[in-house]
Amino acid sequence: MEELILTPTECVALINQTLEIAYPTILVEGEIGSFKYSRDKYVFFDLKDDEVTLGCFMMAWQLRTPLEDGMKVKVLGEPRLTRWGKFSLTIRQVMPVGAGSIKKAFELLQKKLAAEGLLDPARKRPLPALPRRIGVISSMQSAGFADFQKIINARWGGVTLEVADVQVQGLPAIEQNIAAIQYFNQQAIPVEVIVIIRGGGSADDLAAYNDEQLARTIAASRIPTLVGVGHEVDTSLADLVADVRAATPSNAAQLVVPDRQELLGALGHRTQRLARLASSHIERQGHRVLLLQQRIASAVDFQPNQTALAHTKERLITREQHYMLQLRHTLESSQRTLRQVDPRLVVKRGYALVRDQQGRCLTSGAELSAGSEIVVQFADASVDAAVKSVRIA
């Protein structure tokens, strides 16, 4: 049997091939030690527990979380032997774990982003008042998304939620949220607002929303952003860079669409006011029609029903008071009210409209003269009449 003799290069290559097949990537959680930058391009640190210390290496641009010795982190890395035959993890992603580390990383990053002006209130854009298309980035199976959808449905209608179904915790959540924001920003007809939501969880669960690159992607979005992550007490970097921050997913729903009850109220108010304006106007016109009609009646020797006219006038005035009361009523009743003041109904109640040959309503008899041809319009018929004489009142 022939012995297999390798060169050192071949040996390292063989072991690396074996590692690559067995463990393309592994997740390791431990404490950071001996953290240092090298020429601003590379990052070296140790990952350790009580027994073991693992050497780690990564490209500086891939590091999105400020690190310090003593912080607990979870890393995604590729196990490798180096050219010096030493074992090392080539790190792809780092996430702080544990409340203390997360807080530390958060503070460091917040300071950095603030220094760049990314948290500046002047950067914040308002959300559209009545969006028709809303981009949502969340996990469709999550309770947070269910809450959001429920509140949207309760408040508003006619909206399309375009949902990017992503993971909302762990390392994949970061890339997926970033990819989804970029997707929305690249559409030819973009959504009007992007809503990033995630329900409550532990500091570890929410850590993805403190990622520097995700924060920068949110800040760079052309489409206004609304972020509602965790509970009210939770503040993430994503919250801080968003145009608008919601306390929770439910709160995000309240901020992104108006309440139809509020708008129905506002509409009811307007409709009632229109009813009052129209009714008082028609009443004023009613008086003028009354006078004109009397004048015409005597001119064309036509006897109007005086009792009916007086009665109608009284009803007009009563109805006026009625509208004032109706102010407090709902929109539905106000619209019914509106129909009651339809001018055509006034004619039905015993008034007649007087028009000239061109069909214009006449509101003054002074412009008529003997021989003028007029049309008296009752509810059931129009009467062509000629003026005998005009006496100016």
Place this chain on the structure above:
Amino acid sequence: MKDQPQTFEQKMAELDAIMEWFDSDEVTLDESIKQFERGMKLSGELEKELQQAENKVEKIKQKFNKITS
């Protein structure tokens, strides 16, 4: 004149304009009937839009899974 259908906001603004018109002095009976009917139509349309209950949920087909671990 209007190729695009009016938005909710535009209709609301027109309704406000009609009420302002009623406050003005140039009110004539013919025009008031027209304005009144227009206001009523707008109000009905707005209410119908507000009563619209359905929201749509569309899941984006593109996958955002760049990383699997």
